[in-house]
Amino acid sequence: MSADAAPPAERVDRGLLRIAFILVLGTFMATIDATIVSVGIDTLADEFGAGVAEVQWISTAYLLAVVAAVPASGWLADRFGGRRTWLAAVGVFLLGSALCALAWSATSLTVFRVLQGLGGGLLPATGQALLARVAGPGRTGRVISIVAVVPLLSPVLGPLAGGSLLAVAPWPWLFLVNLPIGAAAVVLARRHVPDIPPSDRRTAFDLRGALLLSPGLAVLVLGLTEAAHGRTLPSALAVAAGLAMLAAFTVHGLRTRRTPLVDPRLFARPPFGAAALALLVLGASVFGTTFLLPLYFQTGRALSPWEAGLLLAPQGLGAAAGSVLVNRTIDKTVPRTLAVSGIALIVAGTLPFTWLGHGLPDAAVASALVVRGVGMAMVGAPVMNIVYSRTEPQHLPRASGALNLLNTVGGSVGTAALAVVLQNRLAARGPDISRAFADTFWWVLGFCLLAAAGATRLPRTHVRKS
Incomplete structure (x- = not known):
């Protein structure tokens, strides 16, 4: 067999699909909750008599908690x-959800969202690592291609679900909706998901690394968020402090004799470094766009949250179609080919949004979003398959934690950075809101090109099956 020949595919049986469905319920809850609340910000502000800036912390606190939790998952x-x-992560998430529904003020809701985010941050990484361990290298690609579509759908489904719930039920149901889903996931997991034992090699928790990495990431995201709100001095101080803590963590990770929370050396090892760059920048592009478009639809076109969510639905349809395509081809096509082709489609689907200032019709918006959705599905699963299938089983939790950390950080930092760019362009363009958003989408294209640079360094050969 030549280096580029496709290895024989291993069968994905019903038992493995059932495990994948159970574990993806956790990812679904965690990722959709980040967006389902966004459409309820105005409702929550009225309910608690709080200003928009104060209520915005309900979303920001969840995001910061997710970023802080991911590094500890491995x-x-x-x-x-x-x-x-x-x-345990599902339990923490459900406890946080129940407390959020019982919140009596914007401050209490923000605190409970932190607890919810700590559980939600652990779910995607631990679920993916557990699924890759159960599937084995020969089936990881196909099964990951199925579950990887969930984070792509949640930014589309979240606003729709949130708008629908608020139309028929009071605001606590934005959080109570998680309880039956989580309860079902716990019951099914205890019955059907195998109990993977702890690692034989017990390592002490990297407390110093945790005190540098998680707060450093959170403070960096906070600083960029402050910049988007025009608070220059607090933003500069927070960004500087965040970067300093991340630099200190890198030095600590290289020097420590213990196992660091996230090993910086991982990023110098192929194919992890290239995969990390692709996922980091792609997260900024994908999640940045799901931040920009709903905002544009509501401010530039005066659409309701429900109408904005409905106009985003074609991206979800494209992602679902792309997931089917990847599932059928991931064992026959070199993963790098899929990833680079996917990024090319994302670029093609993003380019029309640089013409928002020229009255882009809804049909063109929908078509572009379908193309973007297909491209998004063609990147994440192949990149994760490359890493998971070339990682020893005992190292999967830490590899999964690192990849999910990069995707999360890319999404949060990218969104915050694009918010800063948008704020500047709105100030420069004045009343011409459409052109300000069009200017910002050129930055999204730049993120895509950086992701392509990382994807071209992925292995040229098929994943080796053991």
Whole structure:
């Protein structure tokens, strides 16, 4: 067999699909909750008599907690086992959801959102690592291509679900809707998901690294968020402090004799470094766009949250179609080919939005979003498959944690950075809102090109099956 020949595909049986469905419920709850609340910000502001800036912390606190939690996912899975860690994360998320529904003020809701975000940040990474461990290298690509579509759908489904709930129920149901889903996930996981034992190699928790990495990321995202609101001095101080803590963590990770929370050396090892760059920048592009478009639809076109969510639906349809395509071809096509082709489609689907100032019709918006959705589905699963299938089983939790951290950080930092760009362009363009958004989408295209640079460094050969 030549280096580029496709290895024989292993069968994905019903049992593995059932496990994938169960674990993806956790990812679905965590990712959709980040967007489902966004359409309720005005409702929550009226309910608690709070200003928009204060209520905005309800979303920001969740995001910061997710960013802070992801780095610890690998150590927790190593120490307590994959299934146990995943079940505990679901429990924390559900507790946070129940408390959010009982909140009596904007401040209490913000605190409970932090608890919810800590559980939500652990779910995607631990779920993916557990699924890759159960599937084995020969089936990882196909099964990951199925579950990877969920984070792509949630930014589309979240606003629709939030708008629908608020149309028929009071605001606590934005959080109570998680309880039956989470309860079903726990019952099914205890019955059907195998109990992966903890790692034989017990390592002490990297407390110093945790005190540098998680707060550093959170403070960096906070600083960029402050910049988007025009608060220059607090923003500059927070960004500088965040970068300083991340630099200190890198030095610590290279020097420590213990296992660091996230090993900086991973990023110098192929194919992890190229995969990391692709996912980091792609996260900025994908999640940045799902921030920009709903805002444009509501401010530039005066659409309701429901109408804005409906106009985003074609991206979800494209992602679903792309997931089917990847599932059928991932074992026959070199992963780098899929990833680079996917980024090319994202570029093609993003380019029309640089013409928003010229009255882009709804049909063109919908078509572009379908193309973007297909491209998004063609990138994440192949890149993760490359890493997971070339990683020893005992190292999967930490590799999954690192990849999910990069995707999360890319999405949050990219969104915050694009908010800053948009704020500047709105100030420069004045009343011409459409052209300000069009200017900002050129930055999204730049992110796509950086992701392409990372994807072209992925391996030229098929993933080796063991």
